[in-house]
Amino acid sequence: MSSFNFLWPLAGGLLIGLSAALYLLLNGRVAGISGLTASAVGLSGGRPGLLGLGFLGGILAGAAAAFAFIREPNLTITASPLLLVAGGLLVGFGTRLGSGCTSGHGVCGLARLSPRSIVSTLTFMAVAAVTVTVMRHLAGGA
């Protein structure tokens, strides 16, 4: 893995924040990807949402363009197929039950100082950190 340079994460973070800002001021909505994904595939009650589909299509195209022109795709995914399935199920179910993920509760909820989002973000960050610590240092590697 490449060494830490704060400019890349800061620049990427500013773009993500700009995305959330535009989505709020133009469309009046929270840029929460778990909710948009559920809406896009018709799993949030009602028909598949065009706005969710547009947002998800934009993420795919934006990521593809950035991979092509700015930063080589160099993903390190160490989880086994079983862990990928278990993790995916937990993330899908948990974000719907908890009404949001890193974007909706983290980027948008913290920005508007929502007490629900502050509790959610502290909880999933702490649980994820404990999970990684147990997997890597106590259970003998992920």
Add this chain to the structure above:
Amino acid sequence: MVPRLLASILSGLLFGAGLVISDMVNPARVLAFLDVTGAWDPSLAFVMGGALIPSSIAYAIKRNRTRPVFDTTFHVPTSRVIDRPLVGGAILFGLGWGLVGLCPGPAIASLATGRWEAVLFTAAMLAGMAAYRMATSRGSARAQAS
């Protein structure tokens, strides 16, 4: 509808590019942040800090507005209740996030690589969302029947 759809696509483009530029699309980078007792990588803190700058400004601007540009009203949640679904959902999400290093945004963005791991994780994530949908629709059907 067309302006709203274009605004969604534009927001998505910025979001996807931001995830790649920040390397949050890379599970190893996220896990290195969550691994607080190991070789800690602070990247995610800079991403979150950077994202909160425009996002906070936008939510401050919203306070003086009655409606967004392309819609008649804001659709921002107003609940302030800390309940069991909120905390339980965050616990399950945190567990899944820690196991793999992918949350919903990076999962979608990672599909652009065509990696089978990204496809498998995202398919399982959609199945988890479908399971929640089935559980709640069954629950509400029972509540209506009783």
